[in-house]
Amino acid sequence: xxxxxxxxxxxxxxxxxxxxxxxxxxxxxxxxxxxxxxxxxxxxxxxxxxxxxxxxxxxxxxxxxxxxxxxxxxxxxxxxxxxxxxxxxxxxxxxxxxxxxxxxxxxxxxxxxxxxxxxxxxxxxxxxxxxxxxxxxxxxxxxxxxxxxxxxxxxxxxxxxxxxxxxxxxxxxxxxxxxxxxxxxxxxxxxxxxxxxxxxxxxxxxxxxxxxxxxxxxxxxxxxxxxxxxxxxxxxxxxxxxxxxxxxxxxxxxxxxxxxxxxxxxxxxxxxxxxxxxxxxxxxxxxxxxxxxxxxxxxxxxxxxxxxxxxxxxxxxxxxxxxxxxxxxxxxxxxxxxxxxxxxxxxxxxxxxxxxxxxxxxxxxxxxxxxxxxxxxxxxxxxxxxxxxxxxxxxxxxxxxxxxxxxx
Amino acid sequence: xxxxxxxxxxxxxxxxxxxxxxxxxxxxxxxxxxxxxxxxxxxxxxxxxxxxxxxxxxxxxxxxxxxxxxxxxxxxxxxxxxxxxxxxxxxxxxxxxxxxxxxxxxxxxxxxxxxxxxxxxxxxxxxxxxxxxxxxxxxxxxxxx
Numbered sequence: 104x105x106x107x108x109x110x111x112x113x114x115x116x117x118x119x120x121x122x123x124x125x126x127x128x129x130x131x132x133x134x135x136x137x138x139x140x141x142x143x144x145x146x147x148x149x150x151x152x153x154x155x156x157x158x159x160x161x162x163x164x165x166x167x168x169x170x171x172x173x174x175x176x177x178x179x180x181x182x183x184x185x186x187x188x189x190x191x192x193x194x195x196x197x198x199x200x201x202x203x204x205x206x207x208x209x210x211x212x213x214x215x216x217x218x219x220x221x222x223x224x225x226x227x228x229x230x231x232x233x234x235x236x237x238x239x240x241x242x243x244x245x246x247x248x249x250x251x252x253x254x255x256x257x258x259x260x261x262x263x264x265x266x267x268x269x270x271x272x273x274x275x276x277x278x279x280x281x282x283x284x285x286x287x288x289x290x291x292x293x294x295x296x297x298x299x300x301x302x303x304x305x306x307x308x309x310x311x312x313x314x315x316x317x318x319x320x321x322x323x324x325x326x327x328x329x330x331x332x333x334x335x336x337x338x339x340x341x342x343x344x345x346x347x348x349x350x351x352x353x354x355x356x357x358x359x360x361x362x363x364x365x366x367x368x369x370x371x372x373x374x375x376x377x378x379x380x381x382x383x384x385x386x387x388x389x390x391x392x393x394x395x396x397x398x399x400x401x402x403x404x405x406x407x408x409x410x411x412x413x414x415x416x417x418x419x420x421x422x423x424x425x426x427x428x429x430x431x432x433x434x435x436x437x438x439x440x441x442x443x444x445x446x447x448x449x450x451x452x453x454x455x456x457x458x459x460x461x462x463x464x465x466x467x468x469x470x471x472x473x474x475x476x477x478x479x480x481x482x483x484x485x486x487x488x489x490x491x492x493x494x495x496x497x498x499x500x501x502x503x504x505x506x507x508x509x510x511x
Numbered sequence: 512x513x514x515x516x517x518x519x520x521x522x523x524x525x526x527x528x529x530x531x532x533x534x535x536x537x538x539x540x541x542x543x544x545x546x547x548x549x550x551x552x553x554x555x556x557x558x559x560x561x562x563x564x565x566x567x568x569x570x571x572x573x574x575x576x577x578x579x580x581x582x583x584x585x586x587x588x589x590x591x592x593x594x595x596x597x598x599x600x601x602x603x604x605x606x607x608x609x610x611x612x613x614x615x616x617x618x619x620x621x622x623x624x625x626x627x628x629x630x631x632x633x634x635x636x637x638x639x640x641x642x643x644x645x646x647x648x649x650x651x652x653x654x655x656x
Contacts, residue, residue, distance in 0.1 A: 113578020113611065118561035144604070156612030158604045185576030190612065217564035217577040 105132040105232050108177035110166045110198055112159035113185040117217045123183070126224035130232045137176045139165040151201065153194075160184070160194045167198045171205040178235045179209045181228075186214040196456065203361075203369055203458060209234045210369045212456050227372055230329035234367050241330060241366045243507040244343045250506045251292065251303045253285050253320070254328070254497030255312030258354025258381065259468060262288035263498040264296035264303065265506075272296025273495055281312040282319050289320070292498075305509050307331070307501030311355070324505040328497050333360045333367045335500025336464045339490035346460035350449065350479065350487075351496070352469040354381045357449050361457040371456040379448035381469040383417055387441040390424055391434050395472070398438055402474025405435030407443035420444065442474030443481070450482045463487045466496040513655040516593035520586050520618060522607030525597055528645065532652035537589040539609070546585070559584065571617060582614040587621070595655050596622045596629045597648060603634060628655070 107127055114120050127134050143165040148154040151164040163182070170176055182198045184191030192214065199212045211231045213224070234241065246265045254261040256278060262285070264272035274291025278284045285308075293300055307324035308317040309331040317325035328351075336349040349360040357379060360370040373379070388398040410427045412420065420441075427437050465476045465487050471494055476487040492499060516537040517525035529536035543558045559581050567580025570587040586609070598619060599606065609615055623629065630651040635641040 113576060113581070116559055116579075116581030116611075117564055117577035118559055118581060119577075121561075141605075156615075157610060158608040158612075159610035161604070162610075185578040187574060188576040188578070188613065191576070215577070217561065217581070 105178045105235050106135045106176075107132050107228070107231060108137055108166065108170055108180045109134045109183065110163040110180060111183040112157060112163055112191050112194075113188070114183055114215065117185060117215060117219075119215055119217065119219045122219060122221045123181075123224060125221040126228045129221065129225060130229045131236075132179075132228065132232050135177060137166045137169045137173075139169050143169060151197075153197070155190055155194060157190055160191060163198060164194065167201050170208065171202060174206050174208060177208060179211070179231045181231065182210060182212045184214055186216045199369060199456070200458075209367065212369070212371065226327045226329065227370075229327040230367065230370065233326065233330045237330075238366060240504060240507045241334060242364065243504065244338070244365065246338075246503040246506045248304050248506055248509060249298065249302060250502045250509070251289065251306045252498035252501030252503070252505065253289055253306060253308045253310075253316055253322075254331075254495070254501065255281055255285050255308065255310035255316045256354060256497070257311050257356075259494075260284040260288040260310075260312070261495045261498045262292040263492070263495050263502055264292045264298060265499070265502040266296070270492055270495070270499060272298070273492065275494065278312070281315050285312065285316040285320070305505045307505030309497045309501045322505075323508050324501060326501065326504065329358055329360060329370050329372065330367055331500035331504060332358065332466060332497050333362045333370075333500070334365060334504055335496040335498070336466045336490065337362055337365045338503055339466075339492055339496065339499060340462065340464045340488050341490075342462050342464065346458075348457065348459050348461070348463045350454070350463065350465045351467040352379075352381055352445065352449060352465075352475065353467055354385075356380065357453060359449065359453040359457045361460065369457050371453045373449075373453050379445055379452065381467070383420055383445055384441060384469060384472055384475070386417070386421060387424060387438065390421070390428070391438060393434075393438075399442070399471065399473030399475065401435050402438035402442045402472070403477060405433060405437070405439035405474075407436070407440040407478065409433070409436040410440035412437070412440035412444045439474050439478070442472065443478040446475055446478035446482055450479070454483070459483065459485075461485050465489050466493045468494040470494070513594045514592050515595045515597060515652070515655070516589050516622060518596065518598040518619060518622060519602050519607035519609065519615070520589065521609060522599070522602070524606060525599065525648075528648050529597070529652065532649060534652055534655065537593055539585055539589070542585040542589055570621065576613065578611055579614050579617065582609055582611060583617065586614070586618055590618065590621045590625060593622070593625065593627055595627050595651075596625075597632065597651065598622065598629060599632050599634050601634050606634065
């Protein structure tokens with residue numbers, strides 16, 4: 104049983120403690136609370152570096168100190184505080200950094216509301232457990248034999264066929280009916296690879312539709328997208344050793360993953376508003392009358408500073424879009440402003456929650472919209488790498504990891 | 512007998528002093544007990560149900576963190592019921608603690624704006640102050656009779 108230490112403030116009074124425990128149970132883990140003494144709490148300023156007015160936050164910090172001093176107490180840590188609490192946001196981030204700097208225990212940080220359910224937490228908990236349970240598998244650097252991966256995403260379904268560490272076939276279709284889209288993408292990849300389905304030794308599945316698709320095609324690996332994507336990203340970017348940061352702006356949610364030697368150490372998964380996702384760029388392309396594949400090139404010719412754009416909400420973002428066009432702003436400036444707005448939200452809301460270390464790798468279909476990695480480079484002031492097959496990252500990660508399972 | 516709310520609202524010491532003087536102490540453990548027995552919540556040792564943060568909207572807006580609202584769902588009704596209050600400043604977490612500083616601030620504000628008699632005290636730091644502390648509470652409570 105994987106032990107996840109919960110360091111939190113307000114989860115019980117938000118009525119979600121049962122949901123946290125249910126999510127942990129679903130992924131074969133249990134929530135534990137490291138014991139501390141009263142002296143540990145009273146001396147937290149000395150041991151952690153600060154004490155605050157809220158007692159529960161002092162308790163969470165004292166527990167963090169205890170875990171760092173006794174790493175055997177937990178296999179993973181989840182730091183959770185109320186959404187919209189400034190005091191808690193500061194401490195949550197500091198606890199995450201403290202554990203990250205002083206131990207090798209993976210940490211998940213999350214701010215909840217009373218509407219947080221076990222389902223919301225499931226993918227995050229699953230990723231946390233995977234990084235502990237399958238550390239050996241995640242350390243795998245090469246794909247062997249003939250395997251395939253399917254990434255059943257919210258917007259598109261991707262598939263790859265790999266042979267001896269090389270991608271030999273790809274398939275990419277919009278997600279309509281989950282199973283049919285998976286089947287179509289897989290067939291496309293098989294056709295391109297010139298191999299038959301029966302010849303493929305094993306299939307790994309990831310993405311939102313992973314359970315349904317995985318069961319249907321009898322997949323050997325059904326895995327959440329955080330670990331799979333980070334594996335695929337460092338594999339394709341050829342940065343499997345040392346630190347890396349993976350940014351995946353998806354159609355429905357975004358992931359920022361801090362990776363060390365190919366294994367995720369900390370991550371955030373957000374998706375409060377569609378204004379910070381690929382959907383907004385899709386909408387922008389439609390409004391500008393260009394194909395989504397052309398939006399990035401158009402954006403590269405523009406300057407975001409010429410357009411006031413704020414896509415914190417997709418409705419208001421669209422309003423800014425329409426207003427700017429009606430004011431005669433150039434389409435290229437509007438395109439770049441949309442890219443910048445999405446990148447800015449990911450920067451402000453998610454990249455503050457992980458350790459951003461170079462190389463920074465952008466993956467997913469949105470990374471091919473050239474304006475987006477450029478906007479991220481401008482914000483982070485570091486070079487952003489978009490590896491080959493960036494849109495197939497989940498499928499590649501799944502094909503790579505499932506080949507490891509074949510070897511036992 | 513008067514209904515007296517104490518701050519911090521989880522203080523067993525203050526609760527005991529109030530009860531000894533023949534009044535009813537309004538404290539969080541009492542509210543939790545009521546919730547757990549009367550409403551029959553099936554999840555002890557959890558203190559609240561998922562409904563509490565919504566009930567807390569009576570005392571704090573939706574943009575106030577859910578943990579504050581959940582706590583207020585327990586403490587807010589106690590404040591409404593209160594006929595008198597004892598507020599101890601800078602009590603330290605050992606005296607009783609709601610765990611959340613924002614909740615503490617809101618609780619103090621709502622008590623002070625309610626318009627009931629209030630005894631304001633500083634937390635004692637030595638034996639002499641402690642004696643004075645108890646004497647003042649006793650005199651205040653006797654005055655309520």
